[in-house]
Amino acid sequence: MKGWIQHAWFKQIDIAPLVSFRILFGAATFISTLRFCLSGWIGEHFIHTHVQFKYFGFEWLPLLSQQWIYLIHILMLLASLGILFGAFYRWSAIIFFVLFTYCELVDITYYLNHYYFVSLVSLMMCIVPANAAYSVDVWRKPSLGQTLVPAWSINIFRAQLIVVYFFAGIAKINYDWLIRALPLKIWLPANDTLPVIGWLFQYDATAYVFSWAGMLFDISVGYFLCKKETRLWAWLVVVFFHLITGWMFQIGVFPMVMIVSTLIFFGNTFHHRLLRFFQRIIRMKQVEVSEQNHTPYYQKPLVKAALTAFFATWFTFQVLFPLRYVLYPGNLYWTEEGYRFSWRVMLMEKAGTATFYVTDATTGKEGVVDNAQFLNPHQEKQLSFQPDLILQYAQFLKTYYEERGAVVSKVRAEVYVTLNARPSRLLISDQQNLLELTDSWQHKNWIIPFETE
Secondary structure, eight states: OHHHHHHHHHSEEESHHHHHHHHHHHHHHHHHHHHHHHTTHHIIIIISOSOOOOOTTOTTOOOOOHHHHHHHHHHHHHHHHHHHHTSSHHHHHHHHHHHHHHHHHTOGGGOOHHHHHHHHHHHHHTTSOTTSSSSHHHHHOGGGOOSEEETHHHHHHHHHHHHHHHHHHHHTOSHHHHTSOTTHHHHGGGGTTSTTTGGGGGSHHHHHHHHHHHHHHHHHHHHHHHSTTTHHHHHHHHHHHHHHHHHHHOOTTHHHHHHHHGGGGSOHHHHHHHHHHHHHHHTOOOOOOOSOOSOOGGGSHHHHHHHHHHHHHHHHHHHHGGGGGGGSOSOHHHHOTTOTTSOOOSOOOEEEEEEEEEEETTTOOEEEOOGGGTOOHHHHHHHTTOHHHHHHHHHHHHHHHHTTTOOEEEEEEEEEEEETTOOOEESBOTTOOGGGOOOOSSOOTTBOOOOOO
């Protein structure tokens, strides 16, 4: 086993796929960040907001002032360019990872699987020698140049992509997705006006075909990308799959990120051609490196041991964490315990209404909260069906009204939720004092169990 690990992860291989990945990832993150800025989402997400909902364990993370938020996004743009061009690469990768992850953690209502994926990849970018060729760093300091890198620096990205797709496929093996074709049976008819293929979406059979094809695609695409004989065809299916979903559901840059990321599975010849194409565009002369001219840090025995431990820990976590939902009773999509960070992409149509009531202990009177006074439409939508957000909002309301002279003894909520077109039902007891509850990793036994048909 040890010999296999040494061969598969520490043998020296061509750097070209890693450099291509660096350039494409830097370009994708730059475009994504620029799009975010130009769309006016900085103000919507971070500035014109009264409350931020925190991830469990990150309640301490503050929302910085307006000036700092704008500076963060400017630095993210610059760091993306640093990754793209391999300029001050290590610092660029670290800065991008820290700032992007901060923006992701500061408000849980904007959680998306592809944000999580970008955070993971940007963290891995911090440790790989992706600037050792076709980079400003090598142009500045030719001694940094390398033609070979350890296999782990490329295989960690390939393995991460396989994990993402495989668990996304496993998540689709459920009753609603395969047997009821939900939520696609709800979503597809809304796209029946699309050119060329829209007419197909009015039939239930199309929803079933898409559901089963999506599951089979996610489970198997990693395997077919690894095999030389099927790699091109598998990638073309990746392109078709992500373009069609991006066209129908307007899911931002996620399709582009996955399409360019999966190119890392291609062989050296393809990536050398791609790099020559990039070189012609930016007109940068490549510094020729005939052989490894120094002993890189990752060849040292202690570093090898540390990296082996890191990879073992990293991928053990990547495999086990998405499976934590099995530790909780009840319907996962109802309670959402173990739902996040498990690569469950667009698997449910869930909506709710949440009306909050605050009781003043001094007067005994109960008042109705106008959620629009505190929440933007996106936050109010996410709050209406996520139990942990309901608890956080109750604590926010208590603090808000007590700062204005009230003595809040009770906050309760009437929360009605519909899941995959089923009739709305209460998520929690409408008499439960939410101030008596605290969030934790334990099962939320105050959620009313979901009764299946």
